[in-house]
Amino acid sequence: MTRSTGVAAPRETHDSPTAGDTVRGTALECRGLVKAFGGISVLRGVSLTLEPGTVTALAGENGAGKSTLMKIVSGQVRPDAGDVFVAGEALRHADARIARELGVGIVPQELAPILDMTVYENLFAGRELKRRSGLLDRRRMAARAREMLEVFGVDIDPQAPMRRLTVALRQIVEITKTTSWGARVVLLDEPTSAISGHEVERLYGVVDKLRERGVAMLYTTHKMEEIRAIADRVVVLRDGALVEDRPCVDITDDEIVHAMIGRELDDLFPELSTAGDEVALRVSDLHVTGYPEPVSFQVRAGEIVGLAGLVGAGRTELLEAVFGSRASTAGEITVSGTAVRRHNAASSIGAGMALVPEDRKGAGLVLGMSVLDNATLPRLPDFSLAGWLRGRARTEAVDRAMTSVHLRSKGLGQQVGTLSGGNQQKVVLARWLTGHVKVLLLDEPTRGVDVGARSEIYRIVTDLAASGMAVVMASSDMAEILGLAHRVHVIRDGAIAGSLDRAELSSADAQSRIFRLAAGLDGTSTTLPHTQDDAS
Incomplete structure (x- = not known):
């Protein structure tokens, strides 16, 4: 079967950002970042730079170190070694507030808006506009919120409750909030993982607006078509090390995949x-x-x-x-x-017959329960005798199933919610191997x-x-x-x-x-x- 190696046409970049949006030169620089948790190396000397008005795709397998890198840059985690500079100024402490003051904003994959509040209340949470009397100036906040959203070409009612918005629109509100206080660097963590179709295109439009304003973006994704559609450059992490850093026009899909997993794209699909x-x-x-x-x-x-x-x-x-x-x-x-x-x-x-649903977190798994319990939930009667669970038989069956799918976990007692997305899916698949x-x-x-x-x-x-x-x-x-x-x-x-x-x-x-x-x-x-x- 023929597969495209996908060399895309170059995207237009903006070397001269709008005055006041950011400074000229490097927006973000990471030098030799090292981080380990419990003796396990997560980042190994990672260095990269982000230029104003560009989108850098951050690719890599789950566990490659992408999330840790983003947490260090956004001030949530302190590196064991190395430095982070925002527009030439060092981020000295693991403090999200300081990172934000320097101009770093993050839009996480799992959004946490206040759903019972309106759009404008979410945008101004913690920095509300007030009248001279000390009362909230709701009319001014709603009007200002509309102006902020219109910058990105979206028509969102600022007085609508957040719970009425789609996930994609909530993301745009979060991006608007992040950039409204002058962010020069925006970190986007898998922003299209929960949206599809025209909503993805709308998000791309917002990213292009940020690019035009001179904002530097680090965009985590594992989707090849997304890298081609939105990124100027791609950096790849594997096992905590930066193994690839090239303009998108100079690298093929096969080369990106090979950098991510150490093997060719054609090897993805086994022989039928x-x-x-x-x-x-x-x-x-x-x-x-x-x-x-x-x-x-x-x-x-x-x-x-x-x-x-x-x-x-x-x-x-x-x-x-x-x-x-x-x-x-x-x-x-x-x-x-x-x-x-x-x-x-x-x-x-x-x-x-068995069904592995699309929404593994909502319909396929109980995230607060263990691997063992999740693996046997649909078939508890098969592991029971006179109403009592046959613990040893259940554990042995699940252990065999998880071994066969090469589950990466700390053991059958680990909570499923702490596993990576790929390993969660393996649990859903393996549960049916026990019967x-x-x-x-x-x-x-x-x-x-x-x-x-x-x-x-x-x-x-x-x-x-x-x-x-x-x-x-x-x-x-x-x-x-x-x-x-x-x-x-x-x-x-x-x-x-x-x-x-x-x-x-x-x-x-x-x-x-x-x-x-x-x-x-x-x-x-x-x-x-x-x-x-x-x-x-």
Whole structure:
């Protein structure tokens, strides 16, 4: 299969920032940063510079040291050795307030707005405008907030409660707040991890506005298309060391991935085994609630079937309806010939079906519980005798499963919430290895996971298929669809708009064909549903 090495056209950079926005010269300089936790080296002599009006992508696997670097630069963590300079002035103490005064702002991946307060109240929290009487000047704050937001070309009602805003709009409010006190350096930690589609483009627009104002940005991401779309330069951390630092126009996708994980991009996808003849999953005329057209397909034992489509196409809804966690009004589902009751997840699990949801934190895991408890939650009866847990049998089964997926943890007692995104996903996958699963449904299995962890998850999925498990995988990652699936069904408006087999997926025009089917550019049409949840 041919993959693009992705050399992008150069982005326009701004060497002459607007007067007053920042100083000329280097906006941020890190010299020889070293940090260890508990004797484990996290950063090993990292040095880098950020220039005004540029975006530097910070790439690397989970655990490479990206978060620690950002925490040091933003004053949250003190380095064991090395220095940080902001516009030539040293950041002497691990103090976020001092870093902010020097001009460093951070927009974390996990936002923490005050949801019951309005947009303008969030923007002015801790620095409220007051009248001479000492009372809050709410009218002036709301008007000023509108002006601040308009700078970024977004129409957000400053008097709207924060909880009414999408995640993307909350991010823009946070960026506005961060830059409103004159930040010359903005750290963006995986800002698109929880947004998609047009919201990503809107965020890119905000980043471009910051670039025009001369703000230097360090933008953490593991998405290759994001690096190409927004960054002027890419720096790569691996095992705590800076191993690559080049302009984006001078480096290919393959070189970035190789720097991140130490191997080539083509090695990400294991060789697919041959599927068997037995039909493991048969879906016949399934009417998913909210969609007018029935869906029929089948998956053989050992086969990986991909579900492609645009945002809102209905992939998630279809998987959930097959599993039984979403309502369906008609149709038949069988697992190895055994009928499964519709809208009954317990019946599906009993028949040997499992679902790994898109939102692993919200629906797949209990973050405050241990690896051991999370791994056995769906199958506690299998590890119980007369109402009592068989502790040794449970521990041994989970230990074998976690070993098989190469889980990186401190042990089965570690809280899942403290694991990296890739290792959390491994726990969700491995929990089904403790029992006899015939059909595995995967919804965006590598969302929010770095390239190295993706490679391991791909190996797990192909190994499961090689063992005879039938896999249905919904993914918005085109490389994933092309590299992992034996067959692909393209979903549009909740229905199958077309399909491609393995030979067709290996052709040069496969991606174009999938997009045309997904966008309805193939000359066919489907009836739009009256109600549709855009979660997929």
